Amino acid sequence: MEEVREAVVSLPRLGEPAPDFKAVTTHVTVKLEDFKGSWLVLFSHPADFTPVCTTEFLAFAEIYPELQKRGAELLGLSIDSLSSHIAWVRNIEEKTGVKIPFPIIADLDRSVSTAYGMVHPGQSKTETVRCVFIIDPNQIVRTILYYPLTTGRNMDEILRIIDALQTTDANKVATPANWRPGDKVVVPPPTTQEMAEERLKQKEYECVDWYLCKKKL
Amino acid sequence: MACISTDGTLTESGLKMFRAMVSGPVSPEEVAQSTGLPMYRVRGGLRDLVPAGFVVQKGDKYQLAEKGAAMLKK
Numbered sequence: 001m002e003e004v005r006e007a008v009v010s011l012p013r014l015g016e017p018a019p020d021f022k023a024v025t026t027h028v029t030v031k032l033e034d035f036k037g038s039w040l041v042l043f044s045h046p047a048d049f050t051p052v053c054t055t056e057f058l059a060f061a062e063i064y065p066e067l068q069k070r071g072a073e074l075l076g077l078s079i080d081s082l083s084s085h086i087a088w089v090r091n092i093e094e095k096t097g098v099k100i101p102f103p104i105i106a107d108l109d110r111s112v113s114t115a116y117g118m119v120h121p122g123q124s125k126t127e128t129v130r131c132v133f134i135i136d137p138n139q140i141v142r143t144i145l146y147y148p149l150t151t152g153r154n155m156d157e158i159l160r161i162i163d164a165l166q167t168t169d170a171n172k173v174a175t176p177a178n179w180r181p182g183d184k185v186v187v188p189p190p191t192t193q194e195m196a197e198e199r200l201k202q203k204e205y206e207c208v209d210w211y212l213c214k215k216k217l
Numbered sequence: 218m219a220c221i222s223t224d225g226t227l228t229e230s231g232l233k234m235f236r237a238m239v240s241g242p243v244s245p246e247e248v249a250q251s252t253g254l255p256m257y258r259v260r261g262g263l264r265d266l267v268p269a270g271f272v273v274q275k276g277d278k279y280q281l282a283e284k285g286a287a288m289l290k291k
Binding site: 027028029030031033034035037038073075103 | 219264
């Protein structure tokens with residue numbers, strides 16, 4: 001009887017090191033370590049020369065300066081060739097006047113998309129779904145977003161998540177639902193009964209109860 | 218190789234990097250600062266240029282090799 005073996009790939013998880021890679025891109029051959037010290041937004045799109053992806057690339061190009069202000073780089077990916085990527089970004093520039101300023105991985109051997117779990121056969125066996133991995137300057141995976149093929153991504157949410165993660169890292173706080181920079185942040189809840197009693201006496205906090213207190217930064 | 222075109226001439230970003238390394242050993246951070254190129258672009262470029270003999274690595278710093286300096290004079 002023929003033995004069937006399948007390689008088990010462990011997918012990235014939050015809080016763990018991002019899977020290493022070396023890949024050819026439209027700018028230069030890159031390794032994950034080349035982005036050390038910067039935040040990295042690694043995203044996949046299903047295919048070049050497709051309508052929703054083109055709207056997304058225009059939107060990613062639009063937020064690129066905002067990402068740079070936050071110390072973040074953008075890196076796109078699809079299972080297309082370098083020639084296809086180059087032809088597509090040139091076409092986008094020719095038709096819309098928008099230059100795509102970030103590199104795009106040509107993942108023809110699927111090595112990066114496999115390591116990051118970007119192909120979901122239930123959606124497509126030949127294309128990557130719309131993934132976003134936000135990787136911090138220490139190359140730890142901090143956020144994973146998956147969107148279906150038919151739904152273009154929300155750029156404001158990507159910027160908001162980076163703002164929230166950077167605020168959390170800098171201030172040891174959490175951010176509440178729909179938080180925006182400038183809004184009150186959530187203070188980590190007390191871990192002992194004594195701390196819970198003391199928390200409610202602290203005048204600088206706005207508390208619903210001992211476990212839900214917010215403060216201005 | 219991203220810094221050198223297929224016709225053997227320096228690309229615009231390659232020219233910036235070569236000029237940044239002409240006067241002495243510099244770190245990738247210094248190259249990025251003086252050229253305005255992102256760090257990934259500098260690191261990726263250096264990774265190609267060292268084995269090709271255009272740049273020599275001295276510890277954590279990089280300097281144009283003779284082959285690189287000759288290229289810059291073209």
